[in-house]
Amino acid sequence: MCEDSTMVSSPVDVLKSNSKSDGKKYITSEELKKHNKPNDLWISIQGKVYNVTEWAKIHPGGEIPLMNLAGQDVTDAFIAFHPGSAWEHLTKLFTGYHLKDYQVSAVSKDYRKLASEFAKAGMFEKKGHGVIYSLCFVSLLLSGCVYGVLFSSSFWVHMLAGALLGLAWIQIAYLGHDAGHYQMMSTRGWNKFAGIFIGNCITGISIAWWKWTHNAHHIACNSLDYDPDLQHLPMLAVSSRLFNSLTSVFYGRQLTFDRLARFFVSYQHYSYYPIMCVARVNLYLQTLLLLLSKRKVPDKGLNIIGTLVFWTWFPLLVSCLPNWPERVAFVLVSFCVTGIQHVQFTLNHFAANVYVGPPTGNDWFEKQTNGTIDIACSSYMDWFFGGLQFQLEHHLFPRLPRCHLRSIAPIVRELCKKHNLPYTSVSFFDANIMTLKTLRTAALQARDLTNPAPQNLLWEAFNTHG
Numbered sequence: 001m002c003e004d005s006t007m008v009s010s011p012v013d014v015l016k017s018n019s020k021s022d023g024k025k026y027i028t029s030e031e032l033k034k035h036n037k038p039n040d041l042w043i044s045i046q047g048k049v050y051n052v053t054e055w056a057k058i059h060p061g062g063e064i065p066l067m068n069l070a071g072q073d074v075t076d077a078f079i080a081f082h083p084g085s086a087w088e089h090l091t092k093l094f095t096g097y098h099l100k101d102y103q104v105s106a107v108s109k110d111y112r113k114l115a116s117e118f119a120k121a122g123m124f125e126k127k128g129h130g131v132i133y134s135l136c137f138v139s140l141l142l143s144g145c146v147y148g149v150l151f152s153s154s155f156w157v158h159m160l161a162g163a164l165l166g167l168a169w170i171q172i173a174y175l176g177h178d179a180g181h182y183q184m185m186s187t188r189g190w191n192k193f194a195g196i197f198i199g200n201c202i203t204g205i206s207i208a209w210w211k212w213t214h215n216a217h218h219i220a221c222n223s224l225d226y227d228p229d230l231q232h233l234p235m236l237a238v239s240s241r242l243f244n245s246l247t248s249v250f251y252g253r254q255l256t257f258d259r260l261a262r263f264f265v266s267y268q269h270y271s272y273y274p275i276m277c278v279a280r281v282n283l284y285l286q287t288l289l290l291l292l293s294k295r296k297v298p299d300k301g302l303n304i305i306g307t308l309v310f311w312t313w314f315p316l317l318v319s320c321l322p323n324w325p326e327r328v329a330f331v332l333v334s335f336c337v338t339g340i341q342h343v344q345f346t347l348n349h350f351a352a353n354v355y356v357g358p359p360t361g362n363d364w365f366e367k368q369t370n371g372t373i374d375i376a377c378s379s380y381m382d383w384f385f386g387g388l389q390f391q392l393e394h395h396l397f398p399r400l401p402r403c404h405l406r407s408i409a410p411i412v413r414e415l416c417k418k419h420n421l422p423y424t425s426v427s428f429f430d431a432n433i434m435t436l437k438t439l440r441t442a443a444l445q446a447r448d449l450t451n452p453a454p455q456n457l458l459w460e461a462f463n464t465h466g
Contacts, residue, residue, distance in 0.1 A: 026100035029073070036071030038063070042095065043361075044073040047102035050093040060298075062212060064250065065219045068226060069361050073099060076108055076364035077219065079115050080398055083124065107419045111365045111396070114411065118397065118404075128403030131184055134175055137383070141168035149320050149330075158321055162330040166337025172198045173205075173341060174386030174402075180211050181398050192299065200306025204314065206287040208303045216250050218398060220359040222352055222371030225249055229349060234261030235275055236268050238350050238438055240445040246356065266447045269440040276346070277332075277339040343432070348373050348391040351434035352424070368395040369416055373434070374425035379406060392423065 027049060035042035041053045043066065052059070056066045061081065069077060078086075104112075118124065141164045148161030178184040179195040199207035213228045220226035224241055228250045233242060234257075243257045257265075264271065290297060291304050321327045353370040360367075375389035387402025388394060393412050394405060409425075416423035426434065 025097045027097045028100045029102075032073075032099065033071040038067065041066060041070050043069060043071070044099045044102065045075050045078050045090065047073070047099045048090075049095045049097040049099060050090055051095050052093055055093055061215045062298075064212070064216045068216070068219050068249075068359055072361035073102065074361040075104075076111060077361060079112060080364070080396065081218075083399065084119060105362065107365045107415075107421070108362070110415055110418070114415065115397065118400065118408070123404050124399050124401070126404070127184070127401040130401070130403050131175065131178065134171055134383075138168050138171050138175070141165070141171070146317065149317055153322070155326060158326055158330055159333050162333035163337050166334040169203050169334070169338045170341045171383075171386070172202050174388070176203070176205075176207060176210065177214075177386065177388070178402065180207060180214060196299070196302050196306045200303055201309040204287065204307060204310035205283050206291060206303045206307060208297045208299060209283075209287045209290045212290070212297075213250075218395060220250075221367055221395060222349055222354045223359060224354050224356050225255075226358055229345075230354065231255055233257060234264050236272070236439070237261070237265045237442050237446065239354050240442055241354070241356055242442075243446065249358070262446050266443050268443050269436050272436065272439055273339075273343070276342040277336040279342040280335050280338055344375075344385060344388065347375060347428070347431040347435055348388065351431070351438045353422075365396065365419075366421060368392060369421040369423065371395075372424070373431060374409070374423075375431055376425045376427050382406065 032042055032044060032049060034040075035051075038056070039053060041056055042049055042051055044050070052066055056063045059066055065077075065081075145161045145164040145168065148157045148164070152158065152161075175184060176195055176199040179191045179198070185191045185194050195207035199205055199210065217227050217229045222230060224230055224239060225246045226249050228248070230238055231248050231251065233255045237243070237257070242255060245257045246255050247253070248255050268275075287307060291300065291307060297303065318327050318330060321330055349371060352373050355370075369392060372391040372395050374391050374393075375385060377385065377389055382389070382402075387405050390402075390405035390409055393408055394400070394402075396412060397408070400408070413423045413425075415421075
């Protein structure tokens with residue numbers, strides 16, 4: 001680490017000239033921006049500059065969040081994703097330099113104050129009893145599914161069993177989301193176990209894949225070229241700017257808008273719901289591609305074992321049905337019910353504002369308010385949305401257990417009002433209408449055939465891991 005620090009801080013004379021009478025060494029934001037490469041990666045937190053070049057390789061959140069914010073002050077993002085205990089680990093990464101032109105905006109000051117108040121109140125540690133209730137509910141759903149398949153000969157009972165399985169997968173995904181943000185269990189080790197068990201073993205979707213994409217999504221919320229949650233060509237496009245065949249920084253490949261993509265996107269406002277019904281197939285494929293790739297994956301062995309557990313029990317359960325038509329129908333019903341959740345996830349972002357380019361560390365609060373949409377609902381429906389109807393609140397405070405999101409929503413709304421920032425909260429119905437209008441607008445723009453696109457292969461849409 002010391003060797004790297006010496007190597008990358010070559011403009012010594014410039015840095016010395018920035019020393020002040022207080023004895024501290026300073027660099028400017030422009031000089032910090034130069035340290036934005038994998039082998040030369042610096043960041044600033046509260047005006048102190050850190051060399052995270054080597055740390056990025058073992059960072060629990062992966063390299064991508066650090067790379068996306070490299071060469072910037074990342075104080076707000078650091079506060080959002082890290083507990084107070086993380087601050088002590090920064091000392092060994094300190095370069096000795098401070099940011100000469102370090103400034104804090106008014107909205108960042110309020111955000112940091114709010115985060116501090118939540119921490120002092122112990123809200124990040126108070127998880128409530130939602131996890132226990134959810135686990136009991138999931139157990140009942142899975143038991144009902146297995147009982148319906150094994151002990152009934154009725155076609156409709158079998159279809160009901162498939163629906164129960166789909167509903168269980170929805171609730172399990174919310175639990176996996178909690179575990180992925182280190183909220184669900186009392187220790188990090190138990191969270192890891194919970195994530196692999198309920199993610200890989202029960203749903204067949206790797207928690208490693210989810211964390212890989214989800215961390216990038218949080219950091220680069222609604223960036224067309226940095227946020228993987230908006231990169232669905234050739235099937236879907238939320239903005240005409242994707243028609244320029246942007247390069248996905250996350251996947252490291254071009255998001256080619258060719259004739260095939262133009263065809264699918266032109267009718268996406270019709271195909272949106274059918275695609276959501278079978279979107280789970282793509283998640284299985286993404287999991288397999290990641291785990292079979294040469295990419296370094298945390299706990300790769302455990303993720304592979306967990307995924308194999310799923311592909312053992314699920315086919316066995318399906319095989320217990322009396323014939324192939326019922327087996328296919330059972331799987332489709334379970335997928336279609338889970339499709340409700342895929343719709344929920346897209347409603348939070350598809351109709352929100354998008355941008356092109358990397359995220360920036362000094363407008364954290366602003367980017368989250370512009371890129372997220374809350375779903376307004378009664379408290380008795382919180383189980384249905386898993387807390388993610390408060391999408392903005394979750395993005396601002398991703399470590400905050402879902403049981404607190406409803407209580408902080410009015411505070412966040414007032415903060416947005418104070419700083420003249422958008423706070424979008426609409427009903428589930430209206431969110432669907434907004435999303436369909438967004439897709440329809442892009443679809444009509446895609447039908448303009450004055451700019452023919454080159455042909456490409458459908459496989460590129462799925463082969464994202466190389």
